[in-house]
Amino acid sequence: MHALIQAIILGILTGGVYALMASGQTLIFGIMKIVNLAQGALVVLGAYLTYTLFTTFGLDPFLSIVITTPLLFLVGVVVQRVLIRPLRGSDVAELSLLVTFAVALAIEGALSFAYGSTLTNVQPAYANSSWTVLGFQVSVVRFVAFVLSLVLLAALYFILQRTKFGRSVRATVQNPASAELLGVNASRVSAIGFGLGAATAAAAGSVFGMLNAFNPGSHYDLISRLLTVVVLGGLGSIGGSVIAALVMGVASSIVSAEAAPIWGDFTFFVVLLLVLLLRPRGLFGARVRGAL
Amino acid sequence: MKPVGRAGLLRAGIFFLLLALIPVLGAPGWLLTTLIFTVMYAGLASSWNLVGGYAGYPSLGHVAFFGIGAYAIGLVFTNSVGSGFEPFLLLPVIGVAVGLLSIPVGWIAMRTRADVFAIVTITLLFITQTLAFNLKDLTGGAQGKSVAPPPFPVETFDWPFYYAMVVMLAIAMAISLYFRRSKIGLSLATVRADEDKAHGIGVRVTAVKLLAFAVSCGLVAMIGGVWAYYVGFIYPQFAVDPLITIGMVLMAFLGGRGTLWGPVLGAFILVPAQEYFAQTFGASELYLLAYAAVFIVIMLFLPRGILPSVSERLARRRLAARGPGESPGTDAARPVDPAVRMEAAR
Numbered sequence: 001m002h003a004l005i006q007a008i009i010l011g012i013l014t015g016g017v018y019a020l021m022a023s024g025q026t027l028i029f030g031i032m033k034i035v036n037l038a039q040g041a042l043v044v045l046g047a048y049l050t051y052t053l054f055t056t057f058g059l060d061p062f063l064s065i066v067i068t069t070p071l072l073f074l075v076g077v078v079v080q081r082v083l084i085r086p087l088r089g090s091d092v093a094e095l096s097l098l099v100t101f102a103v104a105l106a107i108e109g110a111l112s113f114a115y116g117s118t119l120t121n122v123q124p125a126y127a128n129s130s131w132t133v134l135g136f137q138v139s140v141v142r143f144v145a146f147v148l149s150l151v152l153l154a155a156l157y158f159i160l161q162r163t164k165f166g167r168s169v170r171a172t173v174q175n176p177a178s179a180e181l182l183g184v185n186a187s188r189v190s191a192i193g194f195g196l197g198a199a200t201a202a203a204a205g206s207v208f209g210m211l212n213a214f215n216p217g218s219h220y221d222l223i224s225r226l227l228t229v230v231v232l233g234g235l236g237s238i239g240g241s242v243i244a245a246l247v248m249g250v251a252s253s254i255v256s257a258e259a260a261p262i263w264g265d266f267t268f269f270v271v272l273l274l275v276l277l278l279r280p281r282g283l284f285g286a287r288v289r290g291a292l
Numbered sequence: 293m294k295p296v297g298r299a300g301l302l303r304a305g306i307f308f309l310l311l312a313l314i315p316v317l318g319a320p321g322w323l324l325t326t327l328i329f330t331v332m333y334a335g336l337a338s339s340w341n342l343v344g345g346y347a348g349y350p351s352l353g354h355v356a357f358f359g360i361g362a363y364a365i366g367l368v369f370t371n372s373v374g375s376g377f378e379p380f381l382l383l384p385v386i387g388v389a390v391g392l393l394s395i396p397v398g399w400i401a402m403r404t405r406a407d408v409f410a411i412v413t414i415t416l417l418f419i420t421q422t423l424a425f426n427l428k429d430l431t432g433g434a435q436g437k438s439v440a441p442p443p444f445p446v447e448t449f450d451w452p453f454y455y456a457m458v459v460m461l462a463i464a465m466a467i468s469l470y471f472r473r474s475k476i477g478l479s480l481a482t483v484r485a486d487e488d489k490a491h492g493i494g495v496r497v498t499a500v501k502l503l504a505f506a507v508s509c510g511l512v513a514m515i516g517g518v519w520a521y522y523v524g525f526i527y528p529q530f531a532v533d534p535l536i537t538i539g540m541v542l543m544a545f546l547g548g549r550g551t552l553w554g555p556v557l558g559a560f561i562l563v564p565a566q567e568y569f570a571q572t573f574g575a576s577e578l579y580l581l582a583y584a585a586v587f588i589v590i591m592l593f594l595p596r597g598i599l600p601s602v603s604e605r606l607a608r609r610r611l612a613a614r615g616p617g618e619s620p621g622t623d624a625a626r627p628v629d630p631a632v633r634m635e636a637a638r
Contacts, residue, residue: 035411086592094350095591097410098541101352102587105538109580220534224418227411235408262426269419276400276412 006136007257008250013139015249016146017207021222022229022241023153024200030173030236031193034084034096040223041104042198046072046205047214048111051122061122061206062144068202076198079103080191104219111216122209145207152203153242156196160238169193173236221265228268232275304465311458315451324450328522330563331457332515336536337543337555338464339511342504344541345549346471348484349402349501352537353413354512356420357394359532361386361513362520366437367430369521376442379521380456383514391510398505402498417537424528436527439520453522460515461556467507468552476500484550512540538583539563545590548597557598562586 021043028036049068053059059067083103087095130139160166171179172189180186208214208222229248233240248268256264311331315324336358344350364386369379401412424431431437444452471477479500482490491497520526540555543562548554569582594601 035408037410037414083588083592087595091348091595094348095595098350098545099588099591101538102584102591105580105587106584109578109582109584112580113578220414220418224415227415231408231411262422265422266419269415272412272415273400276403276408 002135003257004254007253009136009138010142010257011250011253012246013142013146013249014211014253015246016149017204017211018225018229018249019242019245020149020152020200020207021204021226022233022245023156023238024197024204025226025230026233026236026238026241027156027169027200028194028197029230030238031169032084032096032190033093034100035227035230035235036194036197037097037100037223038079038103038107039197039201039226040219040221041107042072042075042201043205043208043222044111044214044216044219045075045107046202047122047209048115048205048216049202050206050209051115051120054122054124061124061210062148065148065203065206068206069199072202072205073195073199076195077191079198080194084194085187085190104223108216108219115216117215117217119213119215121213122206124210141207141210145211148207149204152200156200156238159196165189165192225268228272231272308458308462311461312455315448315454321450324454326564326567328450328454328457329567330559331454331461332519333539333543333563334556334559335457335461335464335515336512336540337547337559338461338468339508339515340540341544341549341551341555342464342468342471342508342511343501345544345551345555346468346477346480346484347501347504348550349409349505350541351413351505351508352410352541353416353420354509354540355532355534355537356413356416357390357509357513358516358519358536359420359424359528360390360393361516362526362531363424363431363437364389364513365517365520366439366526369439370437371440373440373442373521376444376452379439379442379517380452383456383517386517387510387514390513391506394506394509395502398502398509399498402501402505417532417534421528421532424532431526431528434528436525439524439526441524442521453518456518457515460511460518464511465552465556467511471504472552476503480504535579535583538587542583542587542590545597546586546594548599548601551597551599554597554599 021039025036025039028034028039046068049071050061050064053064053067054061079100083099084096087099124141126140128139130137131143132138158166160169168179168184168189171182171184172186176186179189212218225248229245230241232248233242233244248271251271252264252267255267311327314327319327336354340351340354343354365379365382368382373379397416401409401416404412425433427433428435442449442452471480479490479495479497482493482495483497483501487497516531520531523530539562543558544555545558546554546562547556547558566579566582570579590597596604
């Protein structure tokens with residue numbers, strides 16, 4: 001019982017970080033109907049940036065978010081402007097999917113060139129310390145990461161619900177044509193939306209680098225998990241993807257603890273198959289376009 | 293669909309005759325090795341094209357089946373390969389078995405449309421690789437699995453593998469051709485164009501999609517089997533290498549997906565180029581960057597691939613050459629939009 005509760009705590013904390021990555025993915029899908037296969041690679045890129053900032057300048061990994069987030073925001077905007085916006089034709093969805101895949105490859109290639117393919121890890125002094133609460137271990141890094149994810153998710157929610165930009169995003173998601181008629185600059189919304197998605201990846205990447213050993217090829221593993229979360233949450237619903245991330249975090253953590261860590265990875269695949277079999281639109285499929 | 297013209301048969305005949313003659317004419321070893329991989333990728337891209345091109349379902353996980361085929365050969369022929377030809381005889385069995393195995397996978401994955409389908413197939417790739425790493429009793433895990441060396445004479449050692457790859461390519465192309473000329477191809481074209489409408493007018497979309505998926509996966513597995521036998525050592529990261537998936541997709545896109553010769557053309561451009569760059573630069577990390585760059589250039593400037601773009605331009609020139617004599621004002625003489633014609637020719 002103790003082990004089970006411990007696993008659930010661990011799962012919730014991990015799920016929070018997945019939620020952050022997945023919310024960016026969902027935002028991008030909501031606005032542009034593009035499945036961003038580069039999200040995992042952007043997370044790994046964020047992790048490496050944090051790694052460099054930490055090892056070269058001694059900057060605290062959590063603080064480095066202040067630098068990595070705007071950087072990857074710019075990367076996202078550039079990717080959207082240069083690579084995705086010019087796509088034309090009837091199969092834009094398919095083409096953009098493959099373009100984001102190519103972006104993932106390019107990031108992987110550049111990172112392997114710069115850092116090699118050995119596994120690394122961001123190890124600040126407090127990396128292995130933990131608190132004991134009511135007899136349960138709570139890792140400091142995981143807890144702070146979880147809280148940080150919640151704060152950033154709240155910020156994202158605030159941007160979407162309370163700002164003018166957020167209103168234009170939601171309008172674009174609901175109906176791009178009418179949004180444009182009402183004076184929303186859809187192209188600008190798409191670019192900023194993609195940037196925001198990449199920025200969440202950066203923030204999540206800084207945390208990811210402390211929690212996991214990673215190399216440039218880690219993004220395949222990550223993107224498979226992320227996509228499972230996003231499909232489970234119902235593509236296009238941020239709330240759904242947050243809940244799905246927590247569900248998956250807990251489920252895989254329990255399976256890892258009770259069976260073996262490799263079966264924890266398989267939980268994702270099994271869940272994905274079950275969702276597609278039983279409820280292809282996901283747990284919280286956005287029935288109304290624009291639920292976000 | 294349109295019948296195969298004499299020109300088409302002649303083209304295919306000459307192509308395969310040339311391929312068959314190359315070893316006999318005394319090609320040097322390095323050329324034959326490059327050709328084995330070129331023909332292998334041509335076969336893989338042609339097989340991928342059955343699903344990704346004709347049906348419009350871009351699978352990013354086909355290498356999973358490649359790996360399964362490779363491990364099948366590795367498992368059966370760990371200790372001895374007899375006369376050396378037994379592994380080739382097992383290939384049809386592998387093809388059928390993997391084809392059948394892929395049906396439930398495809399049935400689940402194809403409940404979704406292109407974008408989510410790509411997601412599911414990527415996950416499939418990852419899962420297969422994880423399994424290959426972790427089912428150590430079966431696959432040897434990261435230590436790899438070896439196939440017994442074949443007792444072929446040194447001077448013609450590569451020949452059986454080369455011809456096996458050529459035969460696989462011929463089979464993949466023959467099936468593509470058959471698909472195009474039969475009702476299957478027509479049904480796949482409707483699935484690709486508008487699946488809901490196709491379903492509405494009574495096309496058996498699920499059956500035809502699954503057929504294409506199963507045949508495609510079976511072929512890829514057979515090619516994986518030949519590959520495993522040729523390289524002799526199977527490691528999870530090479531047998532289930534995302535780069536192989538990317539290669540297939542990229543080559544089909546470069547040459548022109550949904551065409552018979554496009555994937556072959558793509559392979560014959562990209563694989564030698566890749567070998568050349570590997571010789572020149574050496575560093576494998578640069579591959580990924582080069583792949584990504586080629587990929588992006590194709591998507592942005594040649595999204596339909598070389599063959600469709602070229603034939604479109606030819607069609608335009610032919611129309612222009614016909615001159616203004618045929619008045620463009622009347623509907624009958626108005627040039628058919630080449631894109632529409634291409635679609636019809638598929």
